[in-house]
Amino acid sequence: MAKIGVFICHCGENISATVDCAKVAExxxxxxxxxxxxxxxxxxxxxxxxxxxKAIVEKGLTGVVVASCSPRMHEPTFRKACAEAGLNPYMCEMANLREHCSWVHEKGExxxxxxxxxxxxxxEKVKHNQSLDAIKVPVTKTALVIGGGIAGIQASLDIANSGHKVILIEKDPSIGGHMSQLSETFPTLDCSQCILTPRMxxxxxxxxxTLYTYAELESIDGFIGNFKVKIRKKAKSIDEKICTxxxxxxxxxxxxxxxxxxNEGLGNRTAIYVPxxxxxxxxxxxxxxxxTYYTKGKCKICEKFCPAxxxxxxxEDEIIEVPVGAIVLATGFAVKKTDFFPEYGYGRHPDIITGLQFERLASASGPTLGEIRRPSDGKIPETxxxxxxAGSRDEAKGIPYCSKICCMYTAKHAMLYQHKVHGGKSYVFYMDIRAxxxxxxxxxxxxxxxxxxxxxxxxxSRVYEKNGKLIVKGADTLLGAMPVEIEADMVVLATAGVANEGAEELAQKLHVSYDPYHFFAEAHPKLKPVETNTxxxxxxxACQAPRDIPESVAMASGAAAKVAGLFSQDELTREPLIAVVNRQAPPVFSSCVGCFLCMSACxxxxxEKEEIKNRQGEVLKTVAKVxxxxxxxxxxxxxxCRTKSIDIQGYTHEEVYSEVMALLND
Amino acid sequence: MSSDPHQYVISGLGGEVFENTEVKVSHCYQCGKCSAGCPLSEEMDYPPSMIMRMLQTGNPELEEKVLRSFSIWVCLTCEMCYARCPMSIDIPKMMDFLREKAIEEKKANPKAKQIISFHKSFLDSVKYTGKMYEIGFYADYKTRTLKILDDMLLVPPMIKRGKLSIIPELIKDRSGIASIFRKTIKKNKT
Amino acid sequence: MTLGFYPGCSLKGSSREYAESVLAVVKAFNIQIQEIDDWNCCGATAAHSLNKELSLALPARVLSLAEKQGLKEIVVPCAACYARLSMTQHELLKNPELKTRIAEINNLEYNGTVSILNVIQMLDRYVTPNLESRVVKPFGHKVACYYGCYLVRPHEILNFDRVEEPLSMDTLMAKTGATPIDWAFKTECCGASLSISRTSSVGRLSGKIVGDASDRGAEAIIVACPMCQSNLDMRRKEINSYLGKRIDIPVLYITQAIGLAIGLDRKALGLQRHFVKVKV
Structure with a gap:
């Protein structure tokens, strides 16, 4: 015989202002x-x-109903309290009187x-509830970090320094990401390479x-603490152990x-290369x-000369399979190229470049060794x-969001230009300065x-070339939208930051949500900024949204702390709210008829399929198993399931029906 | 009106613009790209982005200035602003509405007299012949504006090159055309 | 199939050489063409500047007549007419109430079944496939293809070529043996309807266009719009006075250039009607 305890909460006045709590209890x-x-x-x-x-102990309750707020708020609180008093926590349920009743209705009968x-x-549901035990799963204490830019580097180092193994994969031949391409960094103007390379x-x-460059995620299986990932190590056509x-x-x-x-296309490289x-x-x-050897079948000059x-x-490409317990996605971002802009010439003018290209021009390791020279003829731009x-905050171009980093790097670019080209004139067309x-x-x-x-x-509004100059047509909205026309030698577009190519595919592979622009979605915009919903x-x-270096690093350390927290336990407990296929006494064994529709639906x-055998080892029946x-x-x-042989624990057919029937049989 | 709580509500001229053209003046974030690309903006008293700004304020005095502006008449509807607007705001459509409204309220800018006379003479020609009968139209336009001498030098060479027909080519269904004018523009006497 | 033809007012008057050259080229390529009977003016800038319903009713009447006369496809050589007709079709098909209202005003049913071609689309469909083999006198000049406003804008509705730096005319001209130049004013406005009422503006706007074409070595400007042609041609005096120099690059309709290349008679193409002498 059930002995249920019912506890009606006033939630201050949140519930009692419109619901007569005493009457409900009565x-x-x-x-x-x-x-x-x-x-x-x-x-x-x-x-x-x-x-x-007290009631559990004194009355020997078999179930508890707390009628208060949403279970999302306090279910863990009350279940824990029940467990402390010796009641199985899954015998405790909540009725949501706040969000589902008091907040949405007027006071009244x-x-x-x-x-x-x-x-x-x-x-009625609790009367049919069954005791359940939490599921324990072991944790593989190795993390996979995908992407070797500054975020991936920071996350890898932080996890590794907390004593755990890390596998870092990077699709390019080197780690370093966009940060390795930058000249100086805002707001301190310290050299990007100088602060990055020690980390690399x-x-x-x-x-x-363990670092795998020129490697990509092939596939993933499993779940938290127990992922199985396959990594494709693309053939480098080099024996790395021998290469000096x-x-x-x-x-x-x-x-x-x-x-x-x-060098963002501003310089050339060979077919065999170190980036x-x-x-x-x-x-x-x-x-x-x-x-040339791979495309035309002969050459092999590198082989001839290689002393080692x-x-x-x-x-050939190699696929390796590794078990990991956690994954950090740090795949970064891309920028729109100049061909994205019809009004700025569809990318046809060599002297209209992107901000990232300007970084290469300003960088000592770049194609001009740090001198600002225009790509078309190598002249130093006077204007x-x-x-x-450029492309950001532009609904018509499908990018309504602010790319966030451009205001700062544009100020930096203009500043670097003024430092490097004495007497040069620089103009910045902007809408708002977000600093x-x-x-x-x-x-x-x-x-x-x-x-x-x-x-x-x-x-x-437009940029076009005339007599070797780039005519820039703008307006000064602070002077009553007066037209402004500048004859420039070079134009730098702070092009929109966008998700990397392939981000959508990767997200689907990992079952991670993404936004309409293919940036990966965080689990909660404020309180779970580094978690995903998986x-x-x-x-x-920047795989989550355009981010600058400090933010990327902070996020990476945050994600690393989450991974370290996860790895601090040997086992994970999971809610036992999972599906089970019923088992019955022989000769039926289970009402499952083995159609396995469930298998294809899951x-x-x-x-999985489970064979039920007799003592002689003969298969008597094949049924589904979760x-x-x-x-x-x-x-x-x-x-x-056509035979109603599967139940979700905690939400069995019986439990849910009794809930519904209670409502119908008023 | 509609019970949709999300409907766009702005009072004044901006609201009328929305009702008639679906252009939301609040959608403009004043980047000035329209004014930068407008071929006529330097001849305007208020460039297109300023017109948008004035409408955004909802200030009746500024709205009055918009209706009385020269800008709305010198706008050529070349569609450049709309083509490049990052917010896809149909400024040309809005300009059409503002012109119609300015005429209706007799607030058209005096400097626009010739432009308006041009449009009216043009439509008169269409009303009576179904087509734009160029000589008749020129004559009508010149009577309206008293700019008798302008362009007169062009007429003899045009006739010489067979570019002007002396006799109008009349449409057969003249009553049909007249009825179209009666049902549409009759309120505004042309 | 018979192609419908909507000349519009300009092609019957001050730009009759455009009509002449369109019809000459069409005839040379054996295309069946039929002028829409009893057509009216599309209303042009005047109508949409003064009355929205009128600006829809006039083009709708033309489209209704075309439907009634069994035409499935019409060519509209005037870019401005092309844009007005296309915008009307777009507005009316988007808004059934408005469609009913306009049908009432016109006392003519309108279904939106006619497809509207600009002159380049027509040429691309019926002339381009055989053009190169027909060229007898290659148009061996550097040309600036000038598209103006209404061939490409509003782009959402017309959806023709690309909105900035279009290329279709350049491709077509290249097939006649011409060398299209890269220039900056392909889609800048010539001043259009201000031609008469504000000639000074037209001198400035058209001046920039002719000036850029000339600076970059164009020997002819190729157009597909009677307003563009008459502003760049008939207003050359104002243009030259704005530029402060004499520029005598002729302004040809694309159909005239094609006509020349396939060896049609200069007079049949109406070249003698131009103000700036066509020496190419």
Whole structure:
């Protein structure tokens, strides 16, 4: 015989202002199986919880119903209180009188009646509840970090330094990401490479970090603490163990005129290449799409010259499978290219460049060795125009959001230009200056006040070439939208930051949500900024939204702390709210008829076939079985099962029907 | 009116613009790209983005200035602003509405007299012949504006090159055309 | 199939050489063409500047007549007429109430079944496939293809070519043996309807266009709009006075250039009607 305790919470006045709590307690108290029913001002407070605990002990309750706020708020609180008093926590349920009743209705009898109805349904459910035990799963204490930019580097180092193993994969031949391409960094103007390369080296040398460059995620299985990932190590056509990194091959390769990705197309590279001098690892790869041997069948000059005999033309992609317990996504971002802009010439003018290209021009390791020279003829531009919000905040171009980093790097670019080209004239067309950050606004003011950068508030309508000059047509909206026309030698577009190509596909592979612009979605915009909605997968850096370096690093450390927290336990406990296929006495064994519709319906591949055998080992019946490690409790199989042989624990057919019937049999 | 709580509510001229053209003046964030690309903006008293700003204020005095502006008449509807607007605001459509409204309220800018006379003479020609009968139209326009001498030098060479027909080519269904004018523009005497 | 033809007012008057050259080229390529009977003016800028309903009713009448006369496809060589007709079709198909209202005003049913071609679309469909083989006198000049406003804007509705720096005319001209130049004023406005009422503006706007074409070595400007042609041609005096120099680059309709290339008679193409002498 059930002995249910019902506890009605006033939630201060949140509930009691419209619901007559005392009456609810009184009416419900008269129901069959209700051993105690009372109301209290704050059930979640210590005295409130003590009321529940005391009743469990004194009345020997078999179930508890707390009628208060949403279970999302306090279900863990009350279940824990029940467990402390010796009651199985899954025998405790909540009726939501606040969000579902008091907050959405006026004070009145009907409101109180609805509250009574809500409590009654839960009482009936609890009568049918069964004790459940939490599921324990082991944790693989190795993290996978995807992406070797500053976010991935920071996350890897932080996890590795907390004593855990890290596998870092990077799709390019070197780690470093966009930060390695930058010249100086705002707002301090310290050299990007100088602060980044020590971290890159640390990654390479760290005993806890295994680095796979030129590698991508192939597939993923499993769940938090127990992922199984397959990594594709793309063939580098080099035996890395033998290669000494002498670089002779890259000087001998005859295939030299390939636009360098690292220099954003402003310089060339060979088909066998190291992307930049400080690359980690500092060993070349052969770009199969460009190499003359791979495309035309002969050449092999690099092989001839390699003193270590490390070239391997027959090397193939290798797939390795590793178990990991957590994943940090740090795949970064991309910027729109100049061909995205019809009004700025569809990318046809060599002297209209992106901000990232300007970084390469300003960088000492860049194609001009740090001199600002225009790509078309190598002249030093006497007049330069920077266009902020190029593509960003532009609904018509499908990018309504602010790319966030451009205001700052544009100020930096203009400043660097003024430092490097004495007597040069620089203009910045902007809509708003968004410089929220420590020392950020001061930095922009410095560009304007000390370095003499001309800021003009207005968008640029068109840029075209005439007589070797770029005519920039804008307006000064602070002068009544007066037309402004500037004859520039070079134009730098602060092009919109966008999600990386392939981000959508990767998100789908990992079951991670993403926004309409293919940036990965955080689990909560404020309170869970580095978590995804898939347990065990975390976010760092600009793959989530455009981010600057400090923010990317902070996010990476945050994600690393989450991973370390996860790895601090040997086992994970999971809610036992998963599907089970029923078992019955022989000769039936289970009402499951083995149609396996559930197997094809399950989005988590959690359903397996189980053979039921007799003592002689003969198979008597094949039925479905749910792998408790993989099941997420979504209930899809329950809906598909034609014989109603599957139940979700905590929400069994019986429990849910009794809830509904309680409402119908008023 | 509609019970949709999300409907766009702005009073004044901006509201009328929305009702008639679906252009939301609040959608403009004043980037000035329209004014930067407008071929006529330097001849305007208020460039397009300023017109938008004036409407955004909802200030009756500024709205009055918009209706009385020269800008709305010198706008050529070349559609450049709309093509480049990052917020896809149909400024040309809004300009059409403002012109119609300015005429209706007899607030058209005096400097726009010739432009308006041009439009009216044009439509008169269409009303009576179904088509734009160029000589008749020129004559009508010149009577309206008293700019008798302008362009007169162009007429003999045009006739010489067979570019002007002396006799109008009349539409057959003249009553049909007249009825279209009666049903649409009759309120505004042309 | 017979192609419908909506000449519009200009092609019957001051720009009759455009009509002449369109019809000459069409005839040379054996295209069946039929003028819409009893057509009216599209209303042009005047109508939409003064009355929205009138600006829809006039083009709708033309489209209704075309439907009634069994035409499925019409060519509208005047870019301004092309834009007005296309915008009307777009507005009416988007808004059934408005469609009913306009049908009432016109006392003519309108279904929106006629497809509207500008002159380049027509040429691309019926002339381009055989053009190169027909060229007898390659148009061996550097040309600036000038598109103006209404071939490409409003782009959402017309959806023709690309909105900035269009290329379709350039491609077509290249097939006649011409060398299209890269220039900056392909889609800048010539001043259009201000031609008469504010000639000074037209001198400035058209001046920039002719000036840029000339600076970049164009020997002819190729157009597909009677307003563009008459502003750049008939207003050359104002243009030259704005530029402060004499520029005598002729302004040809694309159909005239094609006509020349396939060896049609200069007079049949109406070249003698231009103000700036056509020496190419």
């Amino acid at each position: 009416v419900v108290g008269k129901y069959d199986g209700v051993a105690i029913s009372l109301d209290y001002k704050y059930m979640c407070s210590d005295p409130g919880q003590n009321l529940i605990k 009907a409101t109180t009646q609805k509250a009574i109805d809500l409590v009654r349904t839960i009482v 080296v640390e990654v390479a040398q760290h005993p806890n970090i 990194g002498c670089g002779l091959c890259t000087t001998k390769c005859p295939n030299k005129k390939n636009p360098s990705e690292f 930049f001098p400080q690359a980690v690892p500092n060993k070349p790869v052969i770009d199969k799409a460009l190499c 005999h490390a070239i391997r033309f027959d090397q 330069i125009v920077f266009v902020a919000c 929220g950050g420590k020392m950020y606004d001061e930095f922009v003011r410095r560009a304007i006040e000390e370095d003499g950068v001309n800021y003009i508030r207005g968008r640029v 347990a065990g997968i975390f976010l760092a850096g 989005p988590y591949h959690a359903i 792998n408790p490690g993989l099941c997420q409790g979504c209930g899809t199989c329950v809906a598909f």
